[in-house]
Amino acid sequence: MAKIVDMRVIAGKYRGIVIPSPKEEIVKPTLDRIKENLFNIIQFNIQDATVLDLFCGSGALGIECLSRGAKETHFVDNNKQNIVSLKKFLDKINADGYFLHNLDYYDALKSFKENTFDIVFIDPPYDSELAEIAIQKILRFNLLKDDGIIVWEHPRDLQNNKFAQKVYDSRNYGTVTLDFIKK
Secondary structure, three states: OOOOOOEEOOOOOOOOOEEOOOOOOOOOOOOHHHHHHHHHHHHHHHOOOEEEEEOOOOOHHHHHHHHOOOOEEEEEOOOHHHHHHHHHHHHHOOOOOEEEEOOOHHHHHHHOOOOOEEEEEEOOOOOOOHHHHHHHHHHHOOOEEEEEEEEEEEEOOOOOOOOHHHEEEEEEEOOEEEEEEOO
C-alpha cells in the first residue's frame, strides 16, 4: 500500500493549510518541493487566471492557484470520492471561484468548448497514455488561450516526441519531469 503524504498549500491566502490526501493508492500527489519549483516558474501567470486541473486527485495544484489569486479553477476527476472530498475541503476553507466536474477527462474537455484556460495541469496515472490524448484534445478543441500554458507532470524516463516542438521548458526533479507546453 502506498504511503499517504500530507500536502500543504505553499503560498497565498490558504498558505499552510493541509490538503487531505485521497485514500486511494493510484493518487500520486505532487511533492511539495516540486510544487514549489513549479509555482516559482508560473507565478506571474496565476493572478486572475482561469485554470483547469485535469485528473485533479486531491486538487492540490488547483487549490494552490486559487490561493495565489486565480479567478477560477475547474477541477476534473472521474473518481466521485475525490470530487466529494475536494468539495468538503473547499467549502471548509470558504474557497470561491471553483467548479467541480466528476467526469471522464475526455467528456470534460468536450464540455469546455466555450471555455479557454490560462493554465492547464495534466497529471494522469503515469502508466497511461491519457496525457498525450488530453494534450492533443486541448489543442484541437482550442481550449488554451493564446498565451496559456499546459503543465504536464510525467515520469522522467517517458520519451515524448509528439509535443517536443511545443515544449518551451522542461524540468527534471528526480524521477519526475515537468514539461511546459504552449500552443
